[in-house]
Amino acid sequence: xxxxxxxxxxxxxxxxxxxxxxxxxxxxxxxxxxxxxxxxxxxxxxxxxxxxxxxxxxxxxxxxxxxxxxxxxxxxxxxxxxxxxxxxxxxxxxxxxxxxxxxxxxxxxxxxxxx
Numbered sequence: 383x384x385x386x387x388x389x390x391x392x393x394x395x396x397x398x399x400x401x402x403x404x405x406x407x408x409x410x411x412x413x414x415x416x417x418x419x420x421x422x423x424x425x426x427x428x429x430x431x432x433x434x435x436x437x438x439x440x441x442x443x444x445x446x447x448x449x450x451x452x453x454x455x456x457x458x459x460x461x462x463x464x465x466x467x468x469x470x471x472x473x474x475x476x477x478x479x480x481x482x483x484x485x486x487x488x489x490x491x492x493x494x495x496x497x
Contacts, residue, residue, distance in 0.1 A: 448483015
């Protein structure tokens with residue numbers, strides 16, 4: 383992804399958007415990390431899980447494809463293509479792929495631990 387006209391170039395994304403393995407059946411790549419925002423694409427095989435965890439960053443997860451069980455602070459919901467969910471900072475959350483699919487995760491501030 384390139385920076386919009388008139389904006390500064392993207393931050394070092396820790397691999398120029400290369401795919402990295404996260405959990406079994408889950409891979410991710412940082413598409414852009416600039417200013418105080420970061421956008422990451424995450425692909426899941428059917429049954430794969432992004433295990434429950436927490437971090438200080440606010441997050442929005444957007445389902446591009448597939449179907450997911452998404453848990454935020456103990457409450458479960460189903461995400462389908464076109465659905466999004468907000469995760470406040472320091473709140474326990476995770477996702478399990480009910481079908482193979484893709485999530486777009488947006489974080490603020492940037493997750494330097496993933497760069």
